[in-house]
Amino acid sequence: MFRKQGSTTKEGIMTITASAQPQQRQWLAQLDLTFSQTAHGSRLSHIKRNGPLSVQKAFYPEGPDCAHVYLLHPPAGIVSGDELYITAKTEQNSQALLTTPGANRFYRARENEQIGHALQLQDTAYTVAANSRLEHLPQETLIYPNANAKNNLTVNVDKQGVYLGWDVISLGLPAIGKEFEQGKFEQLTQIYIDNKLAIHDRLVITPENKLLLARAGLANKPIIGTFYITAPSKLTDKLAQQDLLDALRLQVEDAELNKHVSISLIEDVFVIRYLGQRSAECKKIFIALWQTTRQALYQSQVAQPRIWLT
Template structure:
């Protein structure tokens, strides 16, 4: 599986610093979008208590297919893609005892980057920051991200947890459009996932892919595959119980063997955080396998059966 730059330690953060874009570039070519969401818990359950937005990022009302305690929300980005100079910034704050589930109605896209940098910044960025209070829960299950050939993209996820909060979330990345004979053979994609537990950096996962560093084809990288995914399970119910985590890992591995999918997914226990990684050529297969893992994890960690968002079936 993926063996490029993988770090999981309480060490200083050495991830790539994203440079600021000049005011001139912002005014000419960049499209900035910001969305800040806050969920709170009260007598009537979880509610979306605050929404602050700027640019083409928005949400509709929360849905409650599981009852009032868990709010389902769809993140909307009408342009449906990120081009050169764009920067999407999403922040999610979940207050004590609140429980939110986020997803998207369609795939995210990093389009081909601008070749002539005289016309503006070529880099494309997405930054997501999650902050969970104690006993707060966030489930973050976006549909896949398509990285077009020639993109120049950076995607960053920062998760801030307490020992009593829980985060379950996946990402699914598709490089190029190989079925349309448009493989990913130029450009670059950087993904950074970080988890801070009680303000200490506990998990740091970074991959940088381009046509020159060999990760696309190397057996220790993607090995010629075009789809990879990560399912992060950082649950308060599991954090201090290594035996329980191992039982869950064994259960997931047995599930994968039953579906003859063990060659596509590996699962690791990293500082009490479980990470399942997919490597293959099908976003649909990845999501189905991740959903099967979610079906095992959710009752144990959250004492709930899964409830797949209705938007996935439309």
């Protein structure tokens, strides 16, 4: 069910009401996925979809125990009034990796006389069960100048589960010299471990708060990357956590990216941040850190999603 404003009929059915004006074009889209462990490995056992969100069949470049699934949004971007809701759940002992075939886009917002620049929303919620693993590794998200974008992510991880997830945000289109001078971008990430809030991370960029330009803010660097890693049951003591932290920091140092990347450990969650000028640089170091983490947690080589190579 869409998690948005609505009303309940006397029969107990929730009816959805659009937040944009009815005469404006908009997409309300929903995608719900469930992954289960079967005798044949991890399988995408349930799909529910409405609107322009879908998936292809699962791929298995790592073998049957990890399903790689591509999240597809055929419009290729989010415009004014669009609301996308994505949920995924890994049941016990299942493993899933979610990615996208290309960049996501929040386009320039349309202006409406009554409501101003209509909101563009993507809301994602993941649930990770005991002894399961969920990886959320999308391509970058482009925030066009004059967008009015809101990007929410909520993750609830069982203490015996593993979550690895990143986002790479491009404010404006720096590759072609279009800066994010006007518009609004808001991002909220919340990570729960055993239903207890471990990470609450909110970012709001507007012309008024000057956070993009301020030296104490983003220092006019348009590429923001954040990579979250939590695996409490795999890193059961402080020594194991410190070993992984040292390995990741050494990798950043070897790549000569200390000025752009920081790594912290907060409430059993590794928080890796990139701030710089190039999304390709951010993705490259995130992939390398992801591979190191996978090796540390599972002592096995990792196969990159095939779509990244096309």
